[in-house]
């Protein structure tokens with residue numbers, strides 16, 4: 001079986017490599033020549049645990065190929081996945097220009113029946129638009145080739161993407177064509193060794209499923225952050241409350257950790273996009289509007305605590321920041337709360353010394369630039385800093401040497417944006433500890 005994956009970002013590259021790993025012939029296509037050249041040399045464009053090994057192994061075996069030539073890639077492919085970005089447009093709706101450009105190109109270059117499956121997160125009705133773009137391109141060529149569109153939203157998590165793809169909880173496939181369904185069933189067979197995990201549905205339902213899943217997860221986070229803020233006011237401990245409610249299986253213990261707000265390339269843009277879709281249909285998604293508002297405020301909560309402790313004017317002060325990426329185990333800086341906090345601290349006159357195990361290059365090149373001093377390790381960031389801000393809960397920050405930190409920091413004050421430190425223990429060590437909702 002041969003397939004093409006268009007777009008070699010977090011989703012496309014992981015999907016392509018994992019499909020190749022189960023024996024499928026995969027051609028990964030990207031318009032970014034530099035990315036493709038680097039991949040051929042075994043250099044990964046992103047950090048994702050386990051990815052390099054699986055890419056290099058399959059590239060060397062010849063099952064995984066990289067090219068910028070979509071036309072050549074799709075010859076003989078039974079499926080072409082669209083896995084390009086769908087960033088937010090100015091009004092918050094998902095910008096479909098990359099998805100539709102790929103659909104158009106497929107229409108221009110295809111020469112046989114193919115299933116065009118959208119993996120990108122796209123608003124409901126995009127399946128129809130993809131179909132239309134291919135039809136128009138075929139008409140321009142005066143060709144009447146058969147094809148099918150499918151929706152195959154991706155649920156992998158950055159930081160555990162390879163594992164998630166190889167062992168999915170579920171695979172959602174929106175497909176309305178029998179031949180296409182058979183092809184998709186065959187393609188995904190190797191990923192469901194322990195029972196049927198594919199949920200088939202119509203295309204609009206598959207498109208809605210992805211947004212609904214992300215919207216639900218974002219809701220859990222904002223809900224808990226809202227409750228945590230109240231806990232602080234009433235003198236309750238949000239960690240205790242989390243444990244108390246998480247033990248109820250109807251609620252579950254995941255995604256209810258208070259923190260500094262969600263970020264990344266998915267939740268912020270997908271919540272915006274579904275709210276926008278609803279508006280287009282004359283409906284107001286009130287819960288999700290509130291989810292977004294709470295999250296926007298939550299990104300400011302830690303610096304508010306800093307100002308409450310040190311005063312509004314932070315001129316001449318320096319803060320150590322541990323973690324920059326929006327969550328651990330990824331270099332993804334898109335919509336990371338750290339960006340908001342850095343801007344706020346600087347606006348109040350402070351300097352920031354930052355350390356992140358993986359995301360510093362990405363931060364420096366695109367998102368933060370030279371607004372902070374990048375440090376060689378976590379302790380280096382604390383030398384002569386007025387306080388420590390824990391922003392991303394990378395494992396290596398979980399158990400630092402508090403005795404070393406007490407010598408490096410000017411003040412023994414920790415702003416713990418992820419509640420990873422034991423407040424009682426820190427107090428015993430002479431530190432002031434500020435958490436979220438505790």
Ligand code: NAD
Nearest residue numbers: 007008009010011030031032084085086098120121154158
């Ligand atoms: P990304 O920005 O990392 O990668 C997109 C890639 O597509 C880039 O390499 C870009 O050069 C390439 N591209 C753009 N136009 C192209 C074209 N015409 N032809 C070929 N390549 C082209 O994006 P991502 O994070 O992988 O996300 C892709 C989609 O998957 C988005 O819709 C996103 O919402 C969705 N998604 C992302 C995740 C995630 O964790 N990142 C998870 C599930 C779903």
